[in-house]
Amino acid sequence: MHYQTEAWGSYMPTRSTTMGDPLERIERMASENAVVIFSMSTCCMCHAIKRLFCGMGVNPTVYELDEDPRGKDMEKALMRLLGSSSAVPVVFIGGKLVGAMDRVMASHINGTLVPLLKEAGALWL
């Protein structure tokens, strides 16, 4: 699991990072890695979802929104995207939105999560 901090701004020289549409940023960030989790450091459910992926042997990329200057906007964008009152945790696999904790667990139980991970290259077992 590796955490992205403010340094990622330098990865996007061609784009205006300060006034970017939060949703676009989210999508961009999500497509950079196989498994991307948007989280908050104080959120316990985020901790649970992290432990789930680590337990499966996956190395997810985690963005802590409360440590991001534009975290608030992204939080709102995620809330709109999910249609729920809690923005985090949210999981993207292979750049595609999987969902919050309930969707992730449901897909794990019904056996669709592992193939998705394998497809995205996050699992090699």
Add this chain to the structure above:
Amino acid sequence: MASHRVGETGLSDSGPSNHHVPYSLFHGINAPSTSFINQEGSAFDFGELEEAIVLQGVKIRNDEAKAPLFTGRPAATLEMFPSWPTRFQTTPRVGSSKSGGESTDSGSAVNTLSSKADQAQLEPESPISKKASSSDHQAFDQKHLKLQQQQIHQEMATGPSHNQSSVKAPQEKRKGAGSTSEKQLDAKTLRRLAQNREAARKSRLRKKAYVQQLESSRIKLTQLEQDLQRARAQGLFLGGCVGAGSNLSPGAAIFDMEYARWLEDDHRLMSELRTGLHAHLSDGDLRLIIDGYVSHYDEIFQLKVVAAKSDVFHLYTGMWITPAERCFMWIGGFRPSELIKMLIGQLDPLTEQQVIGIYNLQHTSTQAEEALSQGLEQLQQALVDTIAGVPIVDGMQQMAVALSKLANLEGFVRQADNLRQQTLHQLRRILTVRQAARCFLVIGEYYGRLRALSSLWASRPRESMMSEDNSCQTTTELQIVQQHSQNHFSSY
């Protein structure tokens, strides 16, 4: 003397006053003059019948002819001497008092009693036809018919020997009566008659008592049912009020009530499933039942979502389930991997594919459980840190932070329920229709037994407490349980 008018007028109509005596004797002997009609014909049993026949011929003259009339058995009368005209003007009185009523009524009834007694004895069929022909009133006639038949049954039932002896006796007596109006009853016959009378009376009393008992029990039962329904409807509000005494919030009280109803539905659906399985229904039909059962489970999970919003502690501490279930509880419900483990041995035969699927399910559910448990651990740790820490500005801010952290508990209970629901759905997907039916039956029975275990356990310590009798406990274990239960009785 209105009460005696009956006999008098009736008898005077028919002529000979000797009719008086037997009926008074009847009545005097059979003191509880309950309604003949009510007693459905068995009141006029063989003992009295025989007596009527015998005594008819005796013609004991007695001033007690004036005694209150025998009104209990108007319809089962026979005319002893068919030459005398029979009369039944109107329907016989039904259990009314001795006085009053229509005089001719009872009179004719009185008349017919004797003739009936006689004729039924000798010619079971003829009285009926005789009655039919000479009857003036249909209602009375029908009554007669019915009672005649009952009487005949009575006679048939009493046994051949009895019949024979009794047939002989009146025949003898009859012959005698035809020739002379006076008769001597030997002591043996008298005693037999008395005994029969007594037996008849006793059986009547017994039957009456039994019927009364039945009636009162029936009333009690309907009252209990009504109470139960009322209690069920309001019970949980009462339970909520009582529960408010024991800290049941309204949300918790409502959920408990809904859960109780869900359990009833569960029981019903399970028997449906069981009969469907044993009746070898088609797969299509069975699938419908199973899908219904899965929806039934979805229902409780939905109810729990609502309950978690209003009172998450009620769910999380397991106060909605029995103590034995609580032992195995994981975040407000059953642990999915435990359920799979329990089921593995009971689902045979499974295809290889299915076995792999089941083991995968066990594996993934274990992983999910681990993740949720660790997330919950972090929550608990954060709470402890918040509450234990030194208050920054004032205690209220600390409490506010703690409250916001505690709110996350609802999310964990919801996710745990989600995991349980997904596990059940996946089971349904892996198994065939018949396997799924058996599987859900196993699950239902398992939790049913766990609940039963809980109530058995709960009742045992209480009994030993109530009895306060150490000698009834045979093992030291039980004595220890007794002591413990005395300490913990309040928790029940």
